[in-house]
Amino acid sequence: MRYSKLMPKDDDKLIRQLSLVSFLLAQRHPVTPRHIHERVEGYAGMSDSTFARRFYDDRSDLEQVGIAIEGADPEDEGEAYFLPEENYRLSSLDLTAEELRALAVALTLLEGRFAYARPLRLALVNLTHGHPDPESAELERIAVSLAPDEEARSLGPALAQLDNAIARGKTVRFLYPTGPDLEPQERVVDPYGLSRIGGHWYAGGRDHERDALRTFRLSRFEGPVRFATKRARDFSPPMGIDPADFRARPPWQLGETVGTATVRVEDDLAWRVARAYPGVAAESWPGPLDLTDSPATLFTTPYADADALITWVLSLGRKAELLGPPELRSLVREKLLALERAHA
Amino acid sequence: MPDAPIHPERTARALSLLSYLLAEERGDSVPLASVMRDLGVTRKQVAEDLSLLNLVNHGGGTYVIYGELTDDTIEVTREPAGDAMASPARLSPLMARALLLAVDLVGDKLPVDGRRTLTSIRDKVKKSIEGTDLPGLVEIETASAEVTDIIEVLNHGLRERMVVDLEYYTPAREELGRRQVEPYLLFDSNDAWYLEAYCRRVEAQRTFRIDLIRSAALTGEHFEPRASVDLSARRARALSVVPQHPRWAVVRFPVTRARSLEEQGLEVTRMEDGTVEARIPYLDERWLVREILRYAGEAVIVSPENLRRQVVEETRVIRSSYES
DSSP states (O other), X not given: OOOOTTSOHHHHHXXXXXXXXXXXXXXXXXXXXXXXXXXXXXXXXXXXXXXXXXXXXXXXXXXXXXXXXXXXXXXXXXXXEEOOHHHHBOOOTTOOHHHHHHHHHHHHHHTTTOTTHHHHHHHHHHHXXXXXXXXXXXXXXXXXXXXXXXXXXXXXXXXXXXXXXXXXXOOEEEEEEETTTTEEEEEEXXXXXXXXXXXXXXXXXXXXXXXXXXXXXXXGOEEEEEESOSSSOOOOOOTTOOGGGTSOOOGGGSSSXXXXXXXXXXXXXXXXXXXXXXXXXXXXXXXXXXXXXXXXXXXXXXXXXXXXXXXXXXXXXXXXXXXXXXXXXXXXXXXXXXXXXXXX | OTTOOOOOOHHHHHXXXXXXXXXXXXXXXXXXXXXXXXXXXXXXXXXHHHHHHTTOBSSTTOBSEEEEEOSSEEEEEEOGGGGGGSSXXXXXXXXXXXXXXXXXXXXXXXXXSHHHHHHHHXXXXXXXXXXXXXXXXXXXXXXXXXXXXXXXXXXXXXXXXXXXXXXXXXXXXXXXXXXXXXXXXXXXXXXXXXXXXXXXXXXXXXXXXXXXXXXXXXXXXXXXXXXXXOOHHHHHOTTOOSOSSOEEEEEEEEGGGHHHHHHTXXXXXXXXXXXEEEEEEESOHHHHHHHHXXXXXXXXXXXXXXXXXXXXXHHHHHHHTTOO
């Protein structure tokens, strides 16, 4: 007898679930719940109601890792279940040798430098039938080098907890600098997604107190991320949620829009602005006003934070000029004057 | 893997080990080191999973595998009932997500036919998980189409050792110029991707930030790798692009800037008057003046004195545009 009653509960559940998979894969036709109850390791000895609950939970857990047990048509079979081979077995994906080689190289580049390197390696083990690493000759030719994901390393459990919360629909609590004093305050959030932008990790989701989508930079979290409840699931993300809804936008667009600004950028830099902010409308400058003017592009953008907008325009140096609205031009003038005096 | 905090689902890990051990080609005595390397697991995890897999059965005491962990091998007895689970299981949502993120992160930088391979892998992985709920959204910043085009050209140059013609913007000089380079390495530094190359204009090894390259074109001319080009520092620690012998400026900021300055890795001192002072490294004075302007009055140079004068001069030039 290999089984021990002293086994931890989670281990017990895993053995039961894998035994259920093994049992159903061996069946040639759908099987009744009673048959499953009697034959599958771990269910025997349960009352009917406990079995029904556990079986439901096990199906749900297996579905979460991609293995869907199907119910037969009750009209034909009565209540019965089966696991089609295609619901279990990994298809080859028809990856070409070139594609597998590319993935193996990606794994090598990302090993130890990527928050999701562990599940990536397992995926490649399965796709390559146990040969995930590229040939050494291949490695010598790689002309790409990646920096470690320093943030993932320092965030560790917080990142893992948020990924888990997103996958399971769990509301989380955490302390986050809030308000003008940046005092840490507890935020309660339904996390919908994670983004890594410019080397930084962000979580986006619905902030309960503000009842609005908000984006949080993980490196600013203070203390651990905790589940807000003990329920199996707290929320389902709204349909059609788009990462763009909570992705980091240009800093001057964060908050409620208060106006629209026009910025003239000389063409030897305008291409970079257009590339960095594809959402900002651009049109050609009508033409040189005099011989000293360079070819330029006009960018029109809504803004919520005038200071952030001015910061961006000034970061472009002499190549950019904020043309309007007039009150923002005045503000730029005042700031430049203050800067000049502070350095005089 | 200390940098990889996201762990695969326990079920997925156990199923991966099961199909790995059930593969007959591995024989009955499977080296533990191979298992640990290929699956990226520890000896403790192997022992835990093995003790569970030994108990999996499909009814009537018919087990799928029996594995015994010795010092350096797993002695495997494959049961006939295990055949159905010898094939790897479907990708779990987390595995699929990891694959898609990996493709987004490095797909277009791989030394293969970039975008075609990238797109086809992504399409196939997505197809394989059709019907599976991929909960939540995780995304990694991807390059724009223009940057992907540029990287594809650079990759071609890297593979074929071909000279590339760059149109490159130098922020410190506010200048868009052309130069021919011999490409050696693409690397990332968390904040951006860079190209390490030999620049024929300055006749020296230089680092180019990819998002400052406006365009790139292959010249058709091949080059012989130069012995003088040293990539060891970039390969060993790609993160460090801070110049080796910088000059230093002391700059005063309001205290509200302290956190973001520290996040940039700068040394920050809190002053008695409630401000903070940061030591900022620089190579080019024009770059630092631009940085000060960017803070729109919140940053004030304490030293060196000559930079204070340059800030005044530059500010006057820009302010003149706003006088009308």
